[in-house]
Amino acid sequence: MRALGLGELKPGMTLAESVNDMQGMLLLKEGVALTEKSILMLKSWGVDNALVEGEPDEGDEEGAPDAREMEAIDLGLKEKFAELAEGPVMAEIMRAAGILLRKRFLKKRME
């Protein structure tokens, strides 16, 4: 997943995280596919960025540092969990941690 500015959002992209307005009201739910209409709607609510699914295209300069950080997160988790990840519950904990740590990083980047 990656963070994109409003101008970079395109119809067909899938939201990786719900978008709320500044008062915390839900605008678009996680998992929906963006349409031209919904992107315009976000703009009118003053949203300026969103997390979408998918990795950046090859040769996308801006994606490279993000991809590196994602890799570092995954490696860090693998090292931390080591053979414990063989158990199903620990594997799930590791998987969820990966998702949430990535989100955390991307959120910080957007600040």
Next chain:
Amino acid sequence: MKKGSLARIIGRIDDLPTLPRTVMKITELVNNPKSSAKELAGVITDDQVLTARLLRLVNSSFYGFPHKVSTVTNAIVLLGFDAIRNLLLTTSVFDVFSKKNPEASALQERMWDHSLGCAVGAKVIGGFLRNDKLEELFVAGLLHDIGKTVEMLYFPDEYEKIAAMVEKTNILMVTAEEHVLGYNHTLIGKLLAGRWNLPAKLIAAIANHHRPEIAGQHKIEASVVHLADILCRALNMGYGGDSRMPALNKDAWEALPLSEENIEPIMEAMEKEYESIRGFMDAAATQDGASGVPSGA
């Protein structure tokens, strides 16, 4: 555990930190079934700092109450004695150690972050379990590693050896502790909690968070703290004294009516609450300073 070691801890017990007198008084009141809400409110309101902190915490996102709780009496009526005691513990515990050693502060802060992460985890898990004593679980999580802080501040030479061993060989902290001291932080935590007159349930959660299966009737609480410890480590919340992940105790997992599907939502809720509670604690610390009231008074 070596005999001499136990004697040594007991000998050092007098050096161990005490809670602020007011909090100890409150703990006594709460432990006494004959105490009235009026008495309790009276003791709390005698202490301005404690009153301010308690009300701030009650009105924070910790509860997310829709209306402001403006008096201590209201807070007591809303939450009950035990919850109030646990909230006061939460607000006081940082002070107890904060002035002791300014040099250790960066590491100390990270260890507190880990304790806070575990506290949030315990509270969130408790919420999923529809447990009605969330403040207790929160405090249990907050204090589970208190023994490590005691080691760091009161046995600095030994702590240095332990830390060096952990760094060099990447073993679990408990292993290093047992090697250097002959016992580990859960025992120190247990002794301290006993000295602070904390209820048996909390003592058990602190003493047994690595081995919840021996916590007897307090198995659920110990298991919650055990799981919360693992989750907050997975989320890199602070530093727990070593970089290793403890194995998930099978009995602990089975004791909790949770399934794998609950894991991601629990961790997601932890992320949100952790940030907001941390923000609250930082703001509260600043407010204490700004109002000119010495913290820990």
